[in-house]
């Protein structure tokens with residue numbers, strides 16, 4: 346349907362250990378930790394005190410991001426027993442600690458009707474604790490656009506990195522719910538089409554979704570497949586397949602797109618049709634040292650160490666623990682931190698051989714491989730020389746952080762990290778100049 350030159354590389358496939366394992370529900374822990382996305386008293390306001398009783402969906406804190414409010418909600422019922430600093434990818438944050446009473450008490454919300462408006466949907470998702478669940482839903486513009494301003498809905502179930510099977514299992518096991526919510530949201534925004542994106546060799550998921558679309562007799566929900574070439578599952582890539590001119594630095598809503606992943610949409614389904622609060626998400630725990638890899642449905646606020654133990658994973662400081670895949674994932678600093686709300690994979694690998702960096706041999710490999718046609722070595726050089734004003738000339742903000750340049754470099758230069766740090770500095774300088782809050 347949408348033809349363009351296929352870009353990307355085929356990564357080694359390591360999904361065999363979990364792809365046929367049904368989602369298992371992890372028994373919630375006794376203590377859950379809810380980071381409040383910001384330093385206490387700065388970006389977030391905590392609404393509970395030690396001793397307060399909470400239910401599933403109770404608002405523990407509100408995080409303020411520009412003019413949006415993001416509810417931080419409890420995933421269990423119980424009692425607030427304290428506060429703790431936790432080390433997350435967004436830095437050290439205060440977290441509310443809830444002691445689980447294992448009763449799962451919840452005041453359900455009123456499900457939405459068929460004639461719900463955009464405002465109703467946004468309100469339901471906010472109350473469910475869903476706004477801010479993934480990067481795409483964390484911006485105000487993304488969800489709070491007016492009817493008619495969104496042309497395409499994207500529900501991403503494609504995973505081209507070698508290990509994760511969480512999206513695939515959600516597509517297979519919740520095909521009916523995903524297709525139903527796709528059409529529901531499409532209608533609310535009066536969008537032209539809703540795409541459910543999948544990797545073409547994920548045949549069971551593709552079949553499940555396509556059969557469901559036929560069963561529900563929908564002609565505006567499309568099962569859209571991509572080749573298993575990394576990083577074609579990236580949001581920018583997927584959107585560009587439809588809107589040829591889309592730039593990574595452009596916001597989704599400015600491009601007329603609403604983009605999120607299947608796990609988030611499963612939670613949107615639960616909020617819309619069942620009135621449930623957001624409390625759980627499917628995560629694949631896998632990797633060479635994991636003895637019993639699984640697709641686990643776990644409560645938000647669960648510690649990473651608890652997930653690893655559940656899958657019989659040895660824990661020691663020599664191994665590598667990564668949130669995400671081997672290409673785009675981030676090393677986890679503290680295993681006793683709660684798993685981020687948007688995570689879908691925890692990877693545990695044995696110690697990696699250290700690669701020694703040497704001088705650039707000018708092979709052009711990083712330039713040829715870059716899917717958005719950047720010159721990573723030039724940006725890395727500008728980073729080392731602190732030439733931040735060059736970002737426009739080098740178009741550095743278009744970087745999608747895919748890691749291919751580092752992967753490719755024969756001199757073992759970690760170009761992707763240097764480009765990322767260069768862009769972080771550029772954003773920081775621009776935001777300081779404009780006195781704006783940094784974009785997450």
Ligand code: SF4
Nearest residue numbers: 715744745747748750
């Ligand atoms: S990480 Fe490297 S290869 Fe990937 S988009 Fe950025 S500069 Fe290009």
Ligand code: SF4
Nearest residue numbers: 705706708709711754
């Ligand atoms: S891939 Fe590495 S060695 Fe080749 S041009 Fe880029 S930085 Fe230099």
